[in-house]
Amino acid sequence: MTFIDILRDHLDEFNQVFDQQITTSIRQAIYAMLTCRTNTERASHWTCQGCAHHADFPLSCGHRSCPQCQxxxxxxxxxxxxxxxxxxxxxxxxxxxxxxxxxxxxxxxxxxxxxxxxxxxxxxxxxxxxxxxxxxxxxxxxxxxxxxxxxxxxxxxxxxxxxxxxxxxxxxxxxxxxxxxxxxxxxxxxxxxxxxxxxxxxxxxxxxxxxxxxxxxxxxxxxxxxxxxxxxxxxxxRGVLPDKNIISDINGQVCFEYQDSQTQTTEIRTLPAVKFLYLILQHVLPKGLRRVRDYGLLxxxxxxxxxxxxxxxxxAGAVFPLVHEVKRAVAMRACPCCHQPMRFMGIHKNNYGNGRTTSLITTT
Structure with a gap:
């Protein structure tokens, strides 16, 4: 059970109930999340290093409110x-x-x-x-x-x-x-x-x-x-609520868990699905508004x-805090045929109108 699943299942009702309160930024976030890793117009192209198999995978939306990205x-x-x-x-x-x-x-x-x-x-x-x-x-x-x-x-x-x-x-x-x-x-x-x-x-x-x-x-x-x-x-x-905190969506009622700041115990909150969606989507920030800002010497x-x-x-002899290297997650895909690692070849755009594929980014 994920937030995007709940959004997809209850979107029509949500639009009816909260139509006047849905901002342009929220609508853009909804579109991005619903098309995340499903839009086949732009895809990453991978080739197997062990056999001739190759495959395309839809790209992530990259929206800062999407729980799958960033x-x-x-x-x-x-x-x-x-x-x-x-x-x-x-x-x-x-x-x-x-x-x-x-x-x-x-x-x-x-x-x-x-x-x-x-x-x-x-x-x-x-x-x-x-x-x-x-x-x-x-x-x-x-x-x-x-x-x-x-x-x-x-x-x-x-x-x-x-x-x-x-x-x-x-x-x-x-x-x-x-x-x-x-x-x-x-x-x-x-x-x-x-x-x-x-x-x-x-x-x-x-x-x-x-x-x-x-x-x-x-x-x-x-x-x-x-x-x-x-x-x-x-x-x-990341998204406001991690998918792992969503417990269920049964009969239009969504349950999610959170840690109480006073007692440090895990509590469960239950809301109608459309109210749950608005509870989360109200935190979508206006486009261009920076959430993180550095000031002065930083x-x-x-x-x-x-x-x-x-x-x-x-x-002068000051001891700096020990900092561990932060490693970026590297995308890895295994070939479904021979299970050997696949190599990322680039990103391309499918032009369905003329049946051709246009390369946007390639790797060496």
Missing amino acids: HNTTTDWLAKQQAKLFPVEYYMVTFTLPFELRVIAKHQPELMYQAMFSVAASVLKEFAKNSKQLGGDIGFTGVLHTHNRRRDLHPHIHFIIPAGSFDKDKKQWHKSKGKYLFNAFNLAKVWRSRLLEQLTNKLDIKLPEGIPKKWVVDCQHIGKGLPALKYLSRYLY QGRCRKLRQQIQLMLAV
Whole structure:
């Protein structure tokens, strides 16, 4: 039982019930998932190394919401982030959108998520500048999550922050001591004030009533950074709900399991199939909206400066965290005739109108 199976079985009813709430991005995601590894217009061509057998296999859709795709994208991201690690303690700061504002995220996701990123990043940069231990330029990576473990809409951004800063004027690296970075309560106050100002004054969005005065920002010490990167990498480019967590689809009722964040026990949630589909598909992000963003010293344009800092710290005797090589999964296919490995020859497009095959990509 997979999410795509449920989507295919209940698509007509889903379209009828949620027609007014299905965005263009959701429709594009649905089309991509339903045609994933089934569209024969573009296929990979394989030839057996032991006999003359050859075969074509449909390509994956590559959509970031598809539960079947993006494994290598996740691996590539983790490898790039590991190369940016500093030999310092790391913290994870999480900015959560309060319940009362989630209706805006539901109907205007692009505006809300862009505002969340820009405001949260500005807050972190200002706190770092004013910090007695840091007092310089920092780097951090932000990852947007839109759901909780029950898969309800629960937008929040995790920021992974190395506890160190660089003074460009003095060419000095400042390392934060102890296991304290920023005061979470102060972060929450500034986060609330600036985000509300951004929404009302700059984006001209009418706010709902009953917005709480106390917001939630969490600041946790996480060690050397690599564990947090691995944790986040599991959720970046895969579907909202892994297929292995789907238990059944019986009589129009879908059951799936999740781990309760408070008790750490496995719970089961049951929903009508169409509501289950919307529960998952509401988390499809607008096209072009980046879920992962690097700031400050971790930006791509700061690569040379980052390498200089890493070299400077290595010369000073700093011990860098042990990083294991991240290997990309290599596609392997066995010949159905002789069971010998097949060789990938390229990707081609079938032109059914004239009966010819056009090669798009070939390998040597």
